[in-house]
Amino acid sequence: MKRYEQIEHTADIGVRVYGASVKELFKNAAFSMFDIIADLEGIRGSVEIDVELKAESPEELLVNWLDELLYNFYTKWIIFFDFDILELDGRRIKARARGRHVGENRNRLKTEIKAVTYHNLKIKEEGGQYSVEIIFDV
Amino acid sequence: MIWQGPLEKIDDWRWRIPKDYKQGMRVDGLLYADEEMIGDIRSDRAAEQVANVAFLPGIVKYSLAMPDVHWGYGMPIGGVAATDVEADGVVSPGSIGYDINCGMRLVNTNLKLEEVKPRLKDLVYGLYNDIPAGVGSKGDIKVSEKEERKLLAEGARWVVEHGYGRGEDLDYTEEHGEIRGADPDAVSQRAYERGKAQSGTLGSGNHFLEVQVVDEIYDEEAAKVFDLEAGRVTMMIHSGSRGLGYQVCDEYSRDMIKCLTKYNIDVPDRQLACAPVNSPEGKAYIGAMKCAANYAWANRQCLMHLARSVFEKVFKASPRDLGMDLIYDVAHNIGKLEKYNIDGREKLLFVHRKGATRAFPPEHPELPARYKKIGQPVIIPGDMGRNSYLLVGTKKAEETFYSTAHGAGRVLSRSAAISRCRGRSIARELESKGIIVMSSTRDTLAEEAPEAYKDVNRVVDVVHSAGISKRVARMRPLGVIKG
Structure with a gap:
């Protein structure tokens, strides 16, 4: 099953992310964001960061999780491509993200994502399959 | 998906979404468009978003949409909403946008097209080399955190005092490039970190620097005041507050989701999260938003300085000898406290403009003395293959809280533009029309291809015909630097 697909949005970039569990949904959402930011083809690296966050709802937690990674990208210049969701309930996440420093590889970068928006954000479940649509401001 | 809601025709340029369309709308929606544009507007969710904005507590008169309106997040791009501060009117960070004080700057020269043409390639390559652009680019200004706090409070003045430009540039910048009430303490450590090293960078996506030539004058009197004539070369800059502004909007949007419960506010989209202007949360956001606005004015001042040096x-010849005077700098993503006469009473309103340009009329006290008679300059860029415009504000624009359009507005999504341009060289196509374009980020040229945008000429036709601003001059691109 595909991890995500791009959806039509006139001004910004939208994705529909899929997962067999909420954990996988969070993992695939992070992957989709960095797949838009950079060319992940054949990327390797072992820089790791640990993330622990809380929120009031699963949707807000999802935005916080993506925001945290985006913040780390823009301040530490790490392209993340692999994500271990260690613990997750509706209001708390503990995870590890792996990536590589941008360094001299600026030509890997494709798109500047300014922010993750809350626009119409809703995690849906149907027959044990999870999905969510996310709009990135670019 | 076609939007099926009601759009009642008021006249050739105005369309109403009545407030009984949706329970919870406090005022009507009012869209500026011609008959044909209404088709485009119905093809995405922008009109629904205009209706959603009408839920904001304290909103007065209408939820407005300019003719370049398109689907955004929360408020549509091209939206304007004013709230009554005394009637618990709210401020909504998502209704200003992530790129706080994204805006336009128009710079004059005394160069003629014939003088620039033979040197155009050198000029565009020079601009491309000397102006940091694209994802991950670093700026020219390296400041300590203490100095950055001063920059946030003093805006463009701070960079002018540090050698980037000259004092009179500030006279031709909205708010003198230094909006009062900026509170550096309301800006988080994270926002400082994202903003660090990005002053003096163009950014990416639709941000640009363009060398252009005036190809039509509509208003001789106003053009004379701006010292513009056909055949004259000008320069336009489009940029904003970079990572600092994005982080400010992000954090305060998140915090204000909690305010919806705290202040018992009902809005149909979380992205419209808001708080009363006079609440502690509202005040903190406004203090931080003003810092980001100052950062953006400093940024565009710095970009103009770098570009002047390339011309030099x-x-x-020196920028002064080349007549490189700033015509004006104006924001198109910002929130402002402004006074208006509503039903016979003067009221203090918080005006949100998201993808909309302020357009003050002649004699407005905030205009520079030279522009008092003609009104505030309004800068409306088009796509990189067609035209851009200089207009002025009008008295009639009181109906839009002195606001007008900000650009062409997209019609194609970025992915649709990329797939349509597959196998084509946009740079070569534009070069055959005499336009040199350079971009530092892959895919930008295809994403930003002219056909991805509405025709700016029609957007300007609507605002001019509706009377909410007045055409002065039209420019066409010669050389474009993209992020």
């Missing part, structure tokens, strides 16, 4: 190198 290429034409071997």
Whole structure:
């Protein structure tokens, strides 16, 4: 099953992310964001960061999780491509993200994502399959 | 998906979404468009978003949409909403946008097209080399955190005092490039970190620097005041507050989701999260938003300075001798406290403009003395293959809280533009029309291809015909630097 697909949005970039569990949904959402930011083809690296966050709802937690990674990208210049969701309930996440420093590889970068928006954000479940649509401001 | 809601025709340029369309709308929606544009508007969710904005507590008169309106997040791009501060009117960070004080700057020269044409390639390459652009680019200004706090409070003045430009540039910048009430303490450590090293960078996506030539004058009197004539070369800059502004909007949007419960506010989209202007949360956001606005004015001042230096190198004359005066700098993503007469009473309103340009009329006290008679300059860029415009504000624009359009507005999504341009060289197509374009980020040129945008000429037709601003001059691109 595909991890995500791009959806039509006139001004910004939208994705529909899929997962067999909420954990996988969070993992695939992070992957989709960095797949838009950079060319992940054949990327390797072992820089790791640990993330622990809380929120009031699963949707807000999802935005916080993506925001945290985006913040780390823009301040530490790490392209993340692999994500271990260690613990997750509706209001708390503990995870590890792996990536590589941008360094001299600026030509890997494709798109500047300014922010993750809350626009119409809703995690849906149907027959044990999870999905969510996310709009990135670019 | 076609939007099926009601759009009642008021006249050739105005369309109403009545407030009984949706329970919870406090005022009507009012859209500026011609008959044909209404088709485009119905093809995405922008009109629904206009209706959603009408839920904001304290909103007065209408939820407005300019003719370049398109689907955004929360408020549509091209939206304007004013709230009554005394009637618990709210401020909504998502209704200003992530790129706080994204805006336009128009710079004059005394160069004629014939003088620039033979040196155009050198000029565009020079601009491309000397102006940091694209994802991950670093700026020219390296400041300590203490100095950055001063920059946030003092805006463009701070960079002018540090050698980037001259004092009179500030006279031709909205708010003198230094909006009062900026509170550096309301800006988080994370926002400082994202903003660090990005002053003096163009950004990416639709941000640009363009060398252009005036190809039509509509209003001789106003053009004379701006010292513009056909055949004259000008320069336009489109940029904003970079990572600092994005982080400010992000954090305060998140915090204000909690305010919806705290202040018992009902809005149909979380992205419209808001708080009363006079609440502690509202005040903190406004203090931080003003810092980001100042950062953006400092940024565009710095970009103009870098560009002037490139002109100096290429034409071997000082920017002053080249007549490189700032015509105006104006924001198109910002929130402002402004006074209006509503039903016979003067009221203090918080005006949100998201993808909309302020357009003050002649004699407005905030205009520079030279522009008092003609009104505030309004800068409306088009796509990189067609035109851009200089207009002025009008008295009639009181109906839009002195606001007008900000650009062409997209019609194609970025992915649709990329797939349509597959196998084509946009740079070569534009070069055959005499336009040199350079971009530092892959895919930008295809994403930003002219056909991805509405025709700016029609957007300007609507605002001019509706009377909410007045055409002065039209420019066409010669050389474009993209992020």
